[in-house]
Amino acid sequence: MLRRCGSGDGRGERPLPMNQSPGRARTGEATQSPPARRPEGTGTPRPSQPLREALCVVPTLGASPWLSNSLEAIVASARRWSAGSDGRGAWLIVVAQGASPKVHEAIDRALGAGREDDPVRVHLEQIERPVGFAAACNRGLAVGRALAERPLEERVVAFVNDDAVVEVEWLERLCPVLERSSSVASVQGLVTDADGTRIDGLGLGFNRWLQAQQLRHGLGLGAYAPPPQSDAPSGPQQREAGSLSVLGVSATAALYRATALEHAAAPGRDPFDERLESFYEDVDLALRLCGLDYGARVVPSARARHLAGATTGSDPARRTRLVYGNRLAVLAGALRRPGSGLARALARDLLDLVRPPSPHTRRGIVAGWWRALTLLRRGGAAGGPLRRLSVAELRRQPRLELAAAATPPPGAPPEAAVSTLVVHWRTEEGLHRLLERWRGLDLAGDPRFPLTVVDNGSRRPLGSTCEAAGARLLEPGRNLGFAGAANHGLLATRDDGAAWVLILNPDILPEPGALQALALTAEECPPEVAGLAPRLRFPCGEPQSAWQLRPLPRRRDLLAQACFLPGRLGPAEEPPAGTAVEQPAAAALLVRREALELLGGLDERFFPAWFEDVDLAARLRDAGLAFRYCPAACFVHQQGATVSELGYGRFLHIYTGNLVRYARLRYGLAFACCVGSAVRLAALARLLALPLRRPRRAGNRREAAGALLALALGRRAQAVAPGGTA
CATH class of the missing domain: 3.90.550.10 (Spore Coat Polysaccharide Biosynthesis Protein SpsA; Chain A)
Incomplete structure (x- = not known):
């Protein structure tokens, strides 16, 4: 059974009738205009009003095995955030597409034993057929406009996939970043894989081929330590967390300022472009927010786990068509000079067409090109950016936003220097x-x-x-x-x-x-x-x-x-x-x-x-x-000291291998291949000149000859294996 909890101050809720759509009109806000804001980077950042209401939108097809866990985690995080200050409250808006008999059970399990003073209330919006992630997010946002009780400036909107599980401190670690500066439109945490051992995403960026990518995707966590857990909710004295300034955030699990979403949509349109269905809809929104001079942040101390592909992995051909087609359409609408950018993107598509990574890729790429042409003939993106972006802006690297130093309480022992x-x-x-x-x-x-x-x-x-x-x-x-x-x-x-x-x-x-x-x-x-x-x-x-x-x-x-x-x-x-x-x-x-x-x-x-x-x-x-x-x-x-312990052969193999690895990470695969070829040719030349010179690092000419010959022939010298002791 679907439970609806009353608000903490005793006021009655304003629910929509079940299975009734609120429509595309700005219900309850048709005459309210988003306030003017200071563009990012102009003067001192202006603090925004305190956030008092969170609208948590979860689109679902009812097929994710993580749906129940996802809803439970969102409710727990919203309750903790609401308990941190008086007057806070949250709505959990579940947008179910198609027949989803398990959704009611998942909501009941997430709410647990209902309390009269529960600050988290829930609304289930049922859609008869699947409409795509973008349309489902817009529907949930429209429902939130009708249910919201706080002014637009005091609202934050969270979009969370039904296969993403956030930590209990997720909301309270992200909201202060939006409250700190009104020029920040969106924020996300560190998203890991289902096991929590590798990074799934750390914000959005573009590679040299202008493919949108999750930053640091697939890498180990490294020094991204799990933050220390605390049973008490955050208060005004909590130390602010540092953040990364990025191009945009992924809607896998992210927070958006409600006023920024209104700015990003054209009159009569919604923030997410529904023509994109799924894939690149959050990239399109991020580029429009960037064109409006809004900023985006990533707070690594806020965590979420993501079971990637829980609802889209079953149809790889459709995924390929959407990814390649939506990418070209989004770039054409956002770039200041789309000719050079699209040429670079199409060059990568041609490489994939010649050497497809999977059997269905070739057909999907061609279908994606046709899809891009169809989208462009129907008009630009939803709202369009205030200004178009350059390729350099799309490829900008994350920048650090260090937190203010915490002041130790009186009488506290001195910290280490x-x-x-x-x-x-x-x-x-x-x-x-x-x-x-x-x-x-x-x-x-x-x-x-x-x-x-x-x-x-x-x-x-x-x-x-x-x-x-x-x-x-x-x-x-x-x-x-x-x-x-x-x-x-x-x-x-x-x-x-x-x-x-x-x-x-x-x-x-x-x-x-x-x-x-x-x-x-x-x-x-x-x-x-x-x-x-x-x-x-x-x-x-x-x-x-x-x-x-x-x-x-x-x-x-x-x-x-x-x-x-x-x-x-x-x-x-x-x-x-x-x-x-x-x-x-x-x-x-x-x-x-x-x-x-x-x-x-x-x-x-x-x-x-x-x-x-x-x-x-x-x-x-x-x-x-x-x-x-x-x-x-x-x-x-x-x-x-380390070189003498390794030996010249292993040192040479490790050093040149990491030299090529650095060249690839910084300058791409083609240049790394040039560096690798130069290593082999130089090793051969050095081997031929060995009788005329005395080796500097090797103990003798025999050791140097063996190491250089192995390097010239591309053989792997005996090297230290990860996890080994030698």
Whole structure:
């Protein structure tokens, strides 16, 4: 039986008759116009009015096995959000398409034992036949307009797939982002797969072929740690979460400002273009909101799990036709110069047509082209953007929006200033020297500088050595690689309370006062500073600035490294304090913890080492942050410990493999193929010249010849396998 709970203030609800459509008219708001707003990026962001009412729209075909779980999670999240402040309430609007006998059962199970003061009320809107995701969302929004009791400015609309399950804190983590600035139209959290082990989406973006994509889709969670759970609802003193500024959000599970949805729709039209049915309808809405100078945010601390394809995976031919056709139609309506953009999109379609990834793709692509022509002949998008967008705007990278620093309560114990992480693998001698130096500098047990050692593999136990230096020892039981171990340590040290994380190699020795200098400099850093690069020197005293403080590699630099040339180096003379550094080495690097967490930490695909620090620096620069040089903090660095342990053959295989991987991630598959070919040709040339030169890294000419021959022939040298110990 369908339960309807009354509002918390005792007023009666205003339900629509069951199975009766509210129509397309703006019921109850025909004369209400959305208020004017400040475009994003013009002046100081203006806070919006507090949000008091949430309209949670769930379109369903009744076929998802997750429907009951999805509704239960939304009700729990809405109840928690409503309990955080007086006067809040929520509507759960379920739009059932076709015969859905299980929907009533799912709603009853979601509401549980009804309470008279339950702030969450429910409405079931029945549609006789499937109409598509866009039409179902519009129908739910129209129902919400009739049921809403709060003004338009105090409403937020949540669209959640029937195969998505949100966490209980989902609403209360997302709503403050909309309340913080009236120029933000939409916000979503981190969406994972059904198992919660991989990223399904982190906002919307476009690749170089102008295909819309879920950012970070398919990657591991890395440093996206699950936020600590709390039984108490959030209040006004809760620390705001940081966010990512993205092009748009996915309607899989997202919040929209009600006024922004009204702005995005043309007179007499609805926010979602129903001609698109499913796929790209949320991309189309995101582009129109971007054309209206609205912003979109992603809050990684808000989580949802998604069983992707629960309702569309059974008909791949229809999916292909909708994806390819809707993509071309949306791009034609949104681009400022659609000719070049569509040419790029069609080039990718032709590649898929020649080498289709599945048997039905070729026919689906042709049908999609015909569908795009049909949509364009019928007119533009619903409302159209206020201004058309450039290709650069479509391909913009996410930018970080750091949260304001929390003020500790009076009498609270002092938090750590810098949390230090040491990634160790088979370098016991270097680690022993580092821990001895740590004790010699009276840093052992200092609450301002907690030390954590992540052991990727060792020949002898490290427990007693770490305990003597006051260090925490983390033993994951397998080799996570440098990036994976750093992320593992980052998650394990969240309780330290330190806003900055110092990543160290075990062959590093801090000079007296180095950590104190880093902590003092970090306190004065503006928000756009992602981290600090301390001064590194050889044991003989010679500075390592040329190797340490490099610029980010360009295409020509990557090709030079593929040919065993050094590429661009850093400055020969040490730069002054505060100089911006594009790509500091991660042998000793201080990074803002929040920036690392918002980006998901280091990329664990660069296994076991090399180029993960280059990739991190590039992503931080894309996000609008930079590193600064801090020569007041000095460290002694003994290079080459890991290379000597690996051996020249395995080092060469791993280094060049990650070089090609970085080239592909930054510049595409075609350029990565060029880099890979250059590696093999250069290895062959270096092999032929080996009798005339003495190897620098290899122990002897025989070892160098074997490694270069394997590289030239494209053979895999014996390398460290993920999860292994060697």
